[in-house]
Amino acid sequence: MEAAARAEQPRGGLPAWALGAIPLALIAAAIGAFALLGGPGLGERSGPPVEELSVERTVLRPGTIELTLRNDGPDPVEVAQVAVNDAFVPFGTEGGREVGRLGSTVLRVSYPWIEGEAYEIFILTSSGGTVDAEVPVAAETPAADLDFYGLMALLGIYVGVIPVGLGMLWLPFVRRIDARWIGALIAFTVGLLAFLGIDAGLEGLEIAGEAPAAFGGSALVFAGALSAYLLLAAADTHLRRRREAAVGAGTAAGGLYLALLVALGIGLHNLGEGLAIGSAYASGALALGAFLVVGFALHNTTEGLAIVAPLRGGNGGGADMGVRPLLGRLIGLGLLAGAPAVLGAWIGAAAFDPSLAALLFGVGVGAIARVIVQIAPSMRDGDGRLLHPLSVAGMIAGIAVLYATGLLVSV
């Protein structure tokens, strides 16, 4: 019967795409009519206009403070006056004083700011409302020239690539230790990743708090996380099918493959970390002390250990990915995990956007969650238990190590 019904369908004469398009056209017509008639029946709005401006970016140049504003409220906002540290100041705009919904403008305020001082700015709108902005520590915003990108790359290499690479030097150790400990080591990695995931999530939510609500705010973190998780899961299914076809069924997730996943998750996390470092540096909030770099290095060295932990090889050794990983592959893993810090630092320093940052942090969280799900089975003990004393201890150790090294760095 169903088949018969389906067969009848073309008799109506309308192709399927037209049936799909008709509701769309009606919706468009309804919206058009509604807008044309000025929202019939809704009457005048009640209450004063809602003015919401968020400061997306603050750039300091000698004698000027530049604020990029975004209107994320429902009504247009007109900037009337600007005061810095309780003094009205002259300013010009790039994009006008009136900012429409989701529109943006740049205010260029003339002010003899002094390096190292803090500034409170209030923007007075035409209705007398105020929008506050803050310069916590005044420092000239670095010009985005070649030197600057070079510095950011160096920073990314210091905090991302080198420590991860150093951490991976534990590989020989990992390959020698007793098979019983491998579960604990994987558990340690899971603990590390869990901490990184929580950290990235919290940081993402914090940054989302500064982002215009109209673009989603904290929802972006969750959207990013969910999308990343799903994409990685899909990629995993795809790769596994290909590998099974090539190698033959029955092979467990290989060590190198797990290492690749861990490296990817950590890489996405480091992208967010680079973003935070780059934007903090650009805004002058980050003092590039040796202490901070050393702290990051220690912090991220443990990430290198996490990558090589799955490379222990199968219980018998040999049957797994077969051979010892090639040096080239190891370097590739290290770069996958560490190099995104460079990319993140560039993006963060040159074009920091809180909405984008929130999304990227979310992506990091999703990726890490997916990686944890994928490598967790490797911590099973002989009886197939996931949460045996050794694995629990390993996970807690991983969390503790990251917490402790994290104390060294607070951007």
Added chain:
Amino acid sequence: MDQNRRFSRRALLGAAATVPAAAGLHSLVTRGGLGGEPALAESHAGTGAAAGHAGAHDRFAHATFAPGRTVNHRANGFEPSELLRDFDWGKTRRLASGRLLREWTLIAQDKEIEVAPGVKYEAWTYNGRVPGPTLRAREGEKLRINFVNSSDHPHTIHFHGIHPAAMDGMPGVGERQGGGQIEPGESFAYEFDAEPFGLHLYHCHTAPLAAHIARGLYGAFIVDPKRGRPEADEMVMVMNGFDTNFDLSNEIYAVNSIGFHYVNEPIRVKRDELVRIYLVNALEFDPLNSFHVHANFFQHYPTGTSLEPSEFTDTIVQGQGQRSILELKFPFDGDYMFHAHVSEFAELGWTGFFRVGDPSLLGSTAAAAAYCKLPWGGNGGAV
């Protein structure tokens, strides 16, 4: 979108006064008074404050409103330069008893006013202006103030002075005589004798008190001594502010409501002529306000209730509701700043200039113009 178009009056004046700043040559532009008199341009090569800014393009020289627009005084219905010397003597008639009755009508009105260029504020006013009219009488006269409440909110007029409780404009007191709180649409005539002589104020006393005062319901109330005071160039300065975002602190400070107005339009006075300032602190939210004049000293008559000055000084501090009469003479031509010595208030609008003599005859810099060379000068709009 260029918002400057909306404020064409100033834009035109500014254009008339514009002197293109050639590279390397620093041009200072002196604007004329209200009438848009021809501008006076003086070129400056390395003198005073200008030296540090030579060649600079729109550098921060001082606190000021953004260039390119000014308050539309016509729409506001009052102009601080006119309000300054506007004393309202009311109408008088002789009573059967032989006494003089002096009478005014004050109408409470809700009115949107522009308190800073581009910033609108829903003010509550007496007779459509903030501060309200400066009521002036002589000691011993009988006064009648017909109060009409045309506002959407209940109000009163509470006068500082000596009078019976029913005439005190205090909600809950005097309702039986028709006084106390005056509801929207109602009216009441306050009647009392003008005493003591001195400088007083009046304001609304409806609760919440701070809100009713901060919205603009206040004004100066002057009672002259019977024998009068010596001839002088008299002016009233009501120190006030506006809490435009209703967070219980002021965003804008001023004398006579419009911040930086007397920087833009310096108060013109004659050299060696006695200047008498009736200074009233109507500022809400901030406990203290102050007045300081540059390069001069003044005689201070606290509350104006004595004909003998209490102090010869250049700075006085006033609490909320406090007032003083100040007398001074300017012995030199030039531009002399006056401002709150609470620097925060000064930089949020409470700053002005006295201009002594004709600046076109001065060899020296026109200070007000130099002070404000950027927003009011030739390259004001450019950043």
